[in-house]
Amino acid sequence: xxxxxxxxxxxxxxxxxxxxxxxxxxxxxxxxxxxxxxxxxxxxxxxxxxxxxxxxxxxxxxxxxxxxxxxx
Amino acid sequence: xxxxxxxxxxxxxxxxxxxxxxxxxxxxxxxxxxxxxxxxxxxxxxxxxxxxxxxxxxxxxxxxxxxxxxxxxxxxxxxxxxxxxxxxxxxxxxxxxxxxxxxxxxxxxxxxxxxxxxxxxxxxxxxxxxxxxxxxxxxxxxxxxxxxxxxxxxxxxxxxxxxxxxxxxxxxxxxxxxxxxxxxxxxxxxxxxxxxxxxxxxxxxxxxxxxxxxxxxxxxxxxxxxxxxx
Numbered sequence: 001x002x003x004x005x006x007x008x009x010x011x012x013x014x015x016x017x018x019x020x021x022x023x024x025x026x027x028x029x030x031x032x033x034x035x036x037x038x039x040x041x042x043x044x045x046x047x048x049x050x051x052x053x054x055x056x057x058x059x060x061x062x063x064x065x066x067x068x069x070x071x072x
Numbered sequence: 073x074x075x076x077x078x079x080x081x082x083x084x085x086x087x088x089x090x091x092x093x094x095x096x097x098x099x100x101x102x103x104x105x106x107x108x109x110x111x112x113x114x115x116x117x118x119x120x121x122x123x124x125x126x127x128x129x130x131x132x133x134x135x136x137x138x139x140x141x142x143x144x145x146x147x148x149x150x151x152x153x154x155x156x157x158x159x160x161x162x163x164x165x166x167x168x169x170x171x172x173x174x175x176x177x178x179x180x181x182x183x184x185x186x187x188x189x190x191x192x193x194x195x196x197x198x199x200x201x202x203x204x205x206x207x208x209x210x211x212x213x214x215x216x217x218x219x220x221x222x223x224x225x226x227x228x229x230x231x232x233x234x235x236x237x238x239x240x241x242x243x244x245x246x247x248x249x250x251x252x253x254x255x256x257x258x259x260x261x262x263x264x265x266x267x268x269x270x271x272x273x274x275x276x277x278x279x280x281x282x283x284x285x286x287x288x289x290x291x292x293x294x295x296x297x298x299x300x301x302x
Contacts, residue, residue, distance in 0.1 A: 032302050042300035 002068040008037045011056050011063055026051035083202050090195040094188065101184050105177065112173045119160045119172050122264040123250055155264060160253060172249055179242040179265075182235070189231050193224040217292050225285050232278030239270045 012022060019037065023030040028048065035041050036048075049060055056063075162169055200221060246263035254261045 028302065035300065036302040040300065041302045042297055044302050048302050 002066055005065040005067055006036060006039050006041070006063060007065055008052070008063050011058055012037075015056050017056070022052070022055060025055045080202075080205060083198060083205065087195065087198045087202060090191060090198060094191050094195060097184065097188055097191065101181060101188065104181065104184075108177050108180070112177075117162045117169065119162070119169060119249075119253075121158060121176065121246075123156055123158050123254060124262045124264050124266075125154045125156055125256060126260040126262060158254060168249065168253075171245075175242055175245050179239070179246075182238060182242075186231055186235055190228050193228050197221050197224055217288055217295075219292075222285060222289055222292070225281065225288075229278045229281035229285065232274045232281060235274045236271045239265070240267075243267070243270065 012019070019033055020030050023033045026033075026048065028051075036044065049063070052063060053060060200218075243263050243265045246265065250261045250263060
């Protein structure tokens with residue numbers, strides 16, 4: 001089994017947006033966004049993903065990435 | 073904040089009462105053990121206790137007059153055996169005596185030991201809740217239902233399940249000893265504890281405990297998943 005990597009920090013750096021600012025714009029707590037950014041999250045709601053894509057002006061594929069075990 | 077303080081106070085009171093009961097029972101147990109050991113040291117070569125005598129062929133028929141004539145023998149009319157107090161004197165130190173003394177102390181104190189064990193774990197569960205309560209201000213359910221406390225509840229459940237089996241082994245050992253050293257012609261000498269008296273219902277309590285723990289464990293998994301869904 002591979003794993004899903006969250007590249008939110010890369011996208012945030014590209015858009016030059018801070019964690020707190022993004023959290024306010026998508027209306028979730030910075031603590032929860034931090035959980036998502038560090039890859040500790042177990043699931044992500046479509047609504048959250050949509051809000052992030054909307055604010056960062058990107059596609060879900062830019063934030064999430066699938067890595068197979070052999071690639072590691 | 074007032075509510076929080078009230079909850080804290082309530083938990084502290086519960087812990088304190090658990091502590092007091094635990095210390096009191098532990099002291100009682102230790103005293104009892106010490107007295108037992110002293111008594112054994114005084115009468116090292118004597119084994120005393122109760123036994124049940126069953127007739128081999130015909131059931132015992134006794135009337136009230138006969139009963140009053142037999143001194144020192146307790147008769148139970150409802151069951152088909154006679155309860156006797158026995159005292160065996162061994163001429164030399166034998167490993168059987170030591171084994172029997174240990175067995176006797178163990179069987180006498182087993183319920184107390186179980187009680188102490190359960191009390192200890194319940195106290196630790198409350199203690200863990202209090203510890204985390206002091207550190208963070210989250211829901212109380214998060215502290216109770218964590219992996220450490222689940223382990224403690226499991227220990228309690230296992231203790232309940234194992235308890236009747238320890239009693240059973242004591243019963244077997246008692247029977248073995250009586251059969252070997254207490255011989256009465258035409259009679260069967262058995263342990264006074266019968267298989268029906270053993271606490272078999274404790275197994276059910278243990279199994280119910282395990283079922284509840286499994287439900288709680290599933291609840292924790294769901295809670296974690298919910299918490300980590302962003």
